[in-house]
Amino acid sequence: MIVLRGLRKRLGARDVLAGIDLEVPRGQFVTIFGPNGAGKTTLLRILSGLMRPSGGDVYLGGARLEDDSVALRAMVGVVSHHTYLYDDLTALENLVFYGKMYGVKDAPERARRLLEEVGLSVFAHDPVRTFSRGMQQKLAIARAVIHEPEVLLADEPYTGLDRRAGEVLTGLLRRFKERGVTILMVNHDFDQGVALADRVIILAGGRVALDELVTSESLRLIRERYEELVGGKYAGVDQKQ
Amino acid sequence: MRERGSWRLALGWLVALALVVSLYLVFVYAPTERTMGDIQRMFYWHVATAWNAFLAFFVVFVMSLLYLFTGSRRWDIVAVSSAEIGVMFTTLVLITGPLWARPVWGIWWTWDARLTTTLILWFIYVAYLVLRAAVEGREQQARFAAVFGIIGFVDVPIVYMSIHWWRGQHPEAVITTSGISLSPEMLVALIFSVLTFTALYAYLLLQRIAAERLADEVGKLKERARNA
Amino acid sequence: MSFLSKVLALVEKDFRAEFRTKEMLSVMLIFALLVVVIFGFAFNPTSQVTRKIFPGILWVAFFFAGVLGLNHSFTRERYNQALHGLMIAPVDRSALYFSKVLSNMAFMLIVELVATPVFLVFFDYSPAGRLPGLVSVVLLATFGFVAVGTFLAALAANTRTSQILLPILLFPVVVPVVIAAVQLTAATLAGSSTASFAAWLRVLVVYDIIFLVVPFLLFDYLLEV
Numbered sequence: 252m253i254v255l256r257g258l259r260k261r262l263g264a265r266d267v268l269a270g271i272d273l274e275v276p277r278g279q280f281v282t283i284f285g286p287n288g289a290g291k292t293t294l295l296r297i298l299s300g301l302m303r304p305s306g307g308d309v310y311l312g313g314a315r316l317e318d319d320s321v322a323l324r325a326m327v328g329v330v331s332h333h334t335y336l337y338d339d340l341t342a343l344e345n346l347v348f349y350g351k352m353y354g355v356k357d358a359p360e361r362a363r364r365l366l367e368e369v370g371l372s373v374f375a376h377d378p379v380r381t382f383s384r385g386m387q388q389k390l391a392i393a394r395a396v397i398h399e400p401e402v403l404l405a406d407e408p409y410t411g412l413d414r415r416a417g418e419v420l421t422g423l424l425r426r427f428k429e430r431g432v433t434i435l436m437v438n439h440d441f442d443q444g445v446a447l448a449d450r451v452i453i454l455a456g457g458r459v460a461l462d463e464l465v466t467s468e469s470l471r472l473i474r475e476r477y478e479e480l481v482g483g484k485y486a487g488v489d490q491k492q
Numbered sequence: 493m494r495e496r497g498s499w500r501l502a503l504g505w506l507v508a509l510a511l512v513v514s515l516y517l518v519f520v521y522a523p524t525e526r527t528m529g530d531i532q533r534m535f536y537w538h539v540a541t542a543w544n545a546f547l548a549f550f551v552v553f554v555m556s557l558l559y560l561f562t563g564s565r566r567w568d569i570v571a572v573s574s575a576e577i578g579v580m581f582t583t584l585v586l587i588t589g590p591l592w593a594r595p596v597w598g599i600w601w602t603w604d605a606r607l608t609t610t611l612i613l614w615f616i617y618v619a620y621l622v623l624r625a626a627v628e629g630r631e632q633q634a635r636f637a638a639v640f641g642i643i644g645f646v647d648v649p650i651v652y653m654s655i656h657w658w659r660g661q662h663p664e665a666v667i668t669t670s671g672i673s674l675s676p677e678m679l680v681a682l683i684f685s686v687l688t689f690t691a692l693y694a695y696l697l698l699q700r701i702a703a704e705r706l707a708d709e710v711g712k713l714k715e716r717a718r719n720a
Numbered sequence: 721m722s723f724l725s726k727v728l729a730l731v732e733k734d735f736r737a738e739f740r741t742k743e744m745l746s747v748m749l750i751f752a753l754l755v756v757v758i759f760g761f762a763f764n765p766t767s768q769v770t771r772k773i774f775p776g777i778l779w780v781a782f783f784f785a786g787v788l789g790l791n792h793s794f795t796r797e798r799y800n801q802a803l804h805g806l807m808i809a810p811v812d813r814s815a816l817y818f819s820k821v822l823s824n825m826a827f828m829l830i831v832e833l834v835a836t837p838v839f840l841v842f843f844d845y846s847p848a849g850r851l852p853g854l855v856s857v858v859l860l861a862t863f864g865f866v867a868v869g870t871f872l873a874a875l876a877a878n879t880r881t882s883q884i885l886l887p888i889l890l891f892p893v894v895v896p897v898v899i900a901a902v903q904l905t906a907a908t909l910a911g912s913s914t915a916s917f918a919a920w921l922r923v924l925v926v927y928d929i930i931f932l933v934v935p936f937l938l939f940d941y942l943l944e945v
């Protein structure tokens with residue numbers, strides 16, 4: 252579903268991604284760990300078509316991203332650090348608007364169902380500016396899947412969610428996984444990260460430092476490598492970007 | 493690197509020499525203009541800087557296009573270098589213009605099409621430099637500057653035409669810089685001055701490009717030091 | 721077809737957001753009125769001379785108010801990085817540009833529609849019989865201003881000094897529109913549609929076309945992260 256070949260990205264004088272090769276089959280749930288500045292967000296930004304790679308190729312569903320980026324963008328849903336929501340529009344208006352951007356046919360109907368799914372039906376007609384951070388994040392998740400994407404990219408989606416909201420998100424992700432959506436999730440928390448993952452990738456210094464399928468045997472290795480490469484280096488969780 | 497540096501040095505001396513010769517042509521060789529007197533001698537360097545300012549901005553335009561097509565930083569360096577020199581030349585034009593106008597027409601500023609267009613050019617390319625300073629990230633800076641460099645230059649002919657017509661509607665106020673009949677000596681002084689300033693432009697451009705490249709090198713070394 | 725429907729959805733979004741708060745329209749309108757009142761104080765509003773410079777005052781008010789609106793139009797897209805949300809959607813970048821041109825144009829026209837009668841009253845002008853001329857001038861001049869202004873606003877929005885940068889980027893570039901708009905308005909109000917009237921109209925049309933096409937070609941380069 253997703254194929255990366257020698258993907259490189261240079262920002263300023265720095266090789267943020269220094270050659271990434273990766274193949275993610277359809278329906279796989281991949282969790283990406285990595286210390287701050289490892290290039291996780293950059294990787295997802297390139298996959299979502301927000302950034303252009305400096306070198307290498309990205310293929311989505313067999314087609315090269317650069318050749319047909321507009322059409323391929325329709326396959327992808329993104330939960331980023333930012334919600335992408337309009338403060339002055341209501342929850343429903345935001346979803347319907349993004350639905351139209353993705354050419355969703357029955358956008359209002361689908362928007363209502365999604366609001367139900369993330370537990371925001373009651374607030375459908377309230378402007379987003381009145382929402383708490385957690386509510387905005389839930390709405391952002393609904394926004395990301397308004398067009399039933401085949402690929403979901405989630406960059407630290409648990410940020411800003413309290414425990415209950417976190418459980419809602421986990422439930423949502425599980426359902427997407429069951430529907431066969433290919434998911435790439437960046438996470439900081441080890442247990443949260445491996446809970447649903449079929450596969451774990453650790454990025455460090457712009458390269459793949461670990462790439463393991465999650466099994467009961469491999470879990471110890473993954474944890475060791477996580478502690479070594481990521482664990483100690485986390486002073487705080489960056490919510491910016 | 494060193495060899496190129498010595499070429500630049502040679503060009504620098506050549507330009508210096510040409511400037512001296514140009515001074516001689518302007519002040520000694522060319523005859524005094526009958527109606528305006530000595531002040532007309534300002535004309536030679538005024539035109540020389542004006543012509544090269546336009547050349548500099550044209551170079552910004554071409555380099556901007558090249559940058560957008562290739563994405564190579566090389567062209568962006570030329571563009572910013574040329575813009576800075578162009579702004580400097582334009583500033584000189586805007587200073588020498590009024591200095592010349594005052595004794596001849598009794599006013600510092602004439603809203604004639606050429607001088608006013610030059611003023612607008614000055615505004616556009618100062619904005620270009622301010623824009624560069626306000627953008628973060630080198631790539632984005634180059635891209636935005638290139639885009640504005642194109643918009644700005646495309647605008648120039650329309651600005652000139654509209655100012656020209658605008659003044660044309662008030663015939664009583666129209667004062668043009670043309671109408672000087674040039675003697676052959678004057679023409680020689682003019683052409684030589686223009687060429688000299690073109691060489692000066694080329695020299696300054698090369699120096700400025702070299703300085704920018706060095707700044708890039710320093711940036712790379714610092715980045716390496718930071719990562720080490 | 722889908723291009724057009726997406727442009728319309730984008731415009732609808734701008735309208736919904738604006739008419740919910742009306743923060744941009746009200747500021748633009750009050751500012752335009754203030755400019756004219758301040759001019760009234762700065763120059764004697766009843767003197768013949770002030771009446772002569774009325775077209776200039778009118779357009780200064782519109783263009784300055786317009787810059788406020790243009791600045792805001794992309795600031796709104798920057799909250800929560802909504803613009804990124806649009807950039808990753810399967811929408812042509814040019815659709816984003818055209819939709820912003822359309823909504824900015826609409827907002828400016830609303831301000832002009834409300835403010836112009838007030839101005840005419842203030843300066844004791846009667847537009848009777850000159851309305852078609854006036855309307856065509858306002859439409860063409862506003863469009864030129866908005867076409868290039870929207871583009872430069874998108875440019876300025878991604879800089880550190882976005883709000884203060886736009887005027888110095890925009891005004892030098894938009895000089896031809898300023899001149900033509902004032903000339904044409906003066907001619908219209910004086911009732912003297914001469915040969916130069918057609919020439920100035922042509923300047924505006926040419927400007928409008930150039931500064932719709934060039935930004936259209938370049939807009940992709942602005943929307944890259």
Ligand SMILES: Nc1ncnc2c1ncn2[C@@H]1O[C@H](COP(=O)(O)OP(=O)(O)O)[C@@H](O)[C@H]1O
Nearest residue numbers: 262263267286287288289290291292293294629
């Ligand atoms: N526009 C940019 N210009 C220069 N460096 C950048 C830019 N964006 C991000 N970076 C740098 O790239 C590195 C990787 O960033 P990011 O992908 O956000 O890391 P992560 O999400 O893994 O924490 C960081 O060191 C960051 O400072």
Ligand SMILES: [Mg+2]
Nearest residue numbers: 291292293492
């Ligand atoms: Mg990140």
